[in-house]
Amino acid sequence: MNKSLVSELRKKRFLTQENLADEAHVTVRTIQRIEAGEEVSKETLKCVSNALGVTVNELFESVESKEKEVEIMELSQEQELQINYRKNEMFAIRLFSIGVIFFILTFFAKFISTVPSINYREIYGIIWVSILVLSIAFLKYFLSVFISKYLDKKYPLTVGIKSFKSVKKNKDFT
Missing domain, CATH: 1.10.260.40 (lambda repressor-like DNA-binding domains)
Incomplete structure (x- = not known):
């Protein structure tokens, strides 16, 4: 048993x-x-x-059972491997997305600095901050809804695991 x-x-x-x-x-x-x-x-x-x-x-x-132990260890190792791949892929997607947002906002900020009227600069500055906040909110939604579903399909052994940070290393059965 x-x-x-x-x-x-x-x-x-x-x-x-x-x-x-x-x-x-x-x-x-x-x-x-x-x-x-x-x-x-x-x-x-x-x-x-x-x-x-x-x-x-x-x-x-x-x-x-030695056979069951080997089976469990193999499944656990595959699960940990998928968790690591998923974490790395999610990190890369986040990094790329933040880079794109930063790139777009940098060009918009450069445009704001060339506007001659101070009143228009203030208005564009408010728009810039609004775009920043909305971009972050949209990115968070996009990652949690669409990207998570994509990663669930790609890495099925990670479906439902709430935190990918707390996964422990394999332990030997005694």
Whole structure:
């Protein structure tokens, strides 16, 4: 029998078995099986780990079957790899987007500095600040809605993981 940490992780997040089952898109009976240490599919483990915001190997304290241990470790390593790729890709997209906004606003600022009338400069300055704020808001919306959906499809093992910063390294089962 496998020693599962799902119950502890679930309780730390103040979730009932029903809540976790809803978030992981599995049945309550499946959650009960995992908590009891019974065998479940890799897909189910992926869904539960994503709902709890941990890697697959963090769901277990120990695994008796060597084959299952290898399977869990491989899935966990693939999940961590996808998390790192996703973080890097999201960083690159953010950096590029901020660069584009900065580039456009720099040209607009240069235009403002050439306007002869001070009154028009003040008006254009207010418009510049408004464009800056709206650009940041639009970028945040665009990244959270469209880019996140794209990255969910590209990196399916990362779907549902709330924070990509707190992923721990693989641990050996004892």
